[in-house]
Amino acid sequence: MQIKKYLLPIIMLSIFETVAVVLWLTKDNLFYLFNFSYIGLSISLGIFLFIRKYKHARRIVQLLVGLYMLVYLGLICNENMQIEGFWYYLFTGVFEAATIHYAVAKIFGPLLFGRGWCGYACWTAMVLDFLPYKIPKNPRKNIGWIRYITFAASFIFVAALFLAKVGNIERIMFWAFIIGNIVYYAVGIALAFAFKDNRAFCKYICPITVFLKPMTYFSLMRITCNKEKCINCGKCKRVCPMNVDVTDNSRNRLNGTECIKCMECVMNCPKGAL
Ligand code: SF4
Ligand code: SF4
Ligand code: SF4
Missing domain, CATH: 3.30.70.20 (Alpha-Beta Plaits)
Structure with a gap:
C-alpha cells in the first residue's frame, strides 16, 4: 500500500516526460524537454511531499511553477502566456509555447486533471493565496458572468490588432503581458479584500475559466x-x-x-x- 502511494509521483513524472520527449523530437526544440521536465519534476515533488503529509506541499509547487512561468518564460523569454498571447499565437498559426501551454494545462489537460493548473501552477493565484482570506468569509456572489466579458475583451483586443494591421505586435504582446499581470494582481488583491475571499478573482473575473470550467466537468481525476x-x-x-x-x-x-x-x-x- 505504501509503495503504491509513491507510484503517483512517478506516474505524473512519466506523463510529463513523455510530453517533453515527444515535443522535443517532433518540434526539434530542446526547450520543450527542459520545460516539461522542470514542470513534471516540480509537480511530482509536490505530490511526494503531499504524501509525506507536508502541509506546504501545494504552495511549494505553486511557487516553483508559477515563478518559472512568470519570470523565466514571461519576463526573460518574452513569451506572453496570458490569454491574449494564446489568441495571438493562434491567429498567427504558430503552435508554440503559449498555444501548447493552453492545450496542455487549460483546454485538454483538464479532461484528465481538472483545474490542477489553478491549484498548483497559476502565477496569479500564487500571489493571491498569500492573502489572509484562504477560507471565504462571505457567501458566493452571482457575478460569474464577468468572466465572459473579460474573455471577449481579450479576444477583441488581439483581433483588433490584427484587423488594423498594427506593426510589431510581438512587442505589444510583451507589454500586454506586463500590464495585464499588473492589472490582474491589482484587481485580484482588491477583490480579495473587498469580498474577504482570496479566490474572488478566480470565481468571477478570470477569463481562462471559460476554457477550464466546461473541460473540468468531464475531469477523470475527481x-x-x-x-x-x-x-x-x-x-x-x-x-x-x-x-x-x-x-x-x-x-x-x-x-x-x-x-x-x-x-x-x-x-x-x-x-x-x-
Ligand atoms: S481561475 Fe484564473 S487566476 Fe484563478 S488560478 Fe485559475 S487560471 Fe489562475
Ligand atoms: S473540493 Fe476541491 S477546491 Fe474544495 S477543498 Fe477540496 S480540493 Fe480544494
Ligand atoms: S467528507 Fe463527510 S466526514 Fe469528511 S469532512 Fe466532509 S462531511 Fe465531514
Whole structure:
C-alpha cells in the first residue's frame, strides 16, 4: 500500500516526460524537454511531499511553477502566456509555447486533471493565496458572468490588432503581458479584500475559466466522498476555498467545476472519507 502511494509521483513524472520527449523530437526544440521536465519534476515533488503529509506541499509547487512561468518564460523569454498571447499565437498559426501551454494545462489537460493548473501552477493565484482570506468569509456572489466579458475583451483586443494591421505586435504582446499581470494582481488583491475571499478573482473575473470550467466537468481525476465513512460534519465544505460541495459525488455537484484540487477538504476530513 505504501509503495503504491509513491507510484503517483512517478506516474505524473512519466506523463510529463513523455510530453517533453515527444515535443522535443517532433518540434526539434530542446526547450520543450527542459520545460516539461522542470514542470513534471516540480509537480511530482509536490505530490511526494503531499504524501509525506507536508502541509506546504501545494504552495511549494505553486511557487516553483508559477515563478518559472512568470519570470523565466514571461519576463526573460518574452513569451506572453496570458490569454491574449494564446489568441495571438493562434491567429498567427504558430503552435508554440503559449498555444501548447493552453492545450496542455487549460483546454485538454483538464479532461484528465481538472483545474490542477489553478491549484498548483497559476502565477496569479500564487500571489493571491498569500492573502489572509484562504477560507471565504462571505457567501458566493452571482457575478460569474464577468468572466465572459473579460474573455471577449481579450479576444477583441488581439483581433483588433490584427484587423488594423498594427506593426510589431510581438512587442505589444510583451507589454500586454506586463500590464495585464499588473492589472490582474491589482484587481485580484482588491477583490480579495473587498469580498474577504482570496479566490474572488478566480470565481468571477478570470477569463481562462471559460476554457477550464466546461473541460473540468468531464475531469477523470475527481475528489469523491465515501458515504459509508462520512458523518456529514460539513468540515470539508467549510474549508473549501472554492465553495465546492465535495460530499456530492455527482458531476453536477455544487460548484463542481471550481475545484482546484487543493486537497484542503481531504486533509481536514476527520474520517478520511474523501
Ligand atoms: S481561475 Fe484564473 S487566476 Fe484563478 S488560478 Fe485559475 S487560471 Fe489562475
Ligand atoms: S477543498 Fe477540496 S473540493 Fe474544495 S477546491 Fe480544494 S480540493 Fe476541491
Ligand atoms: S469532512 Fe469528511 S466526514 Fe465531514 S462531511 Fe466532509 S467528507 Fe463527510
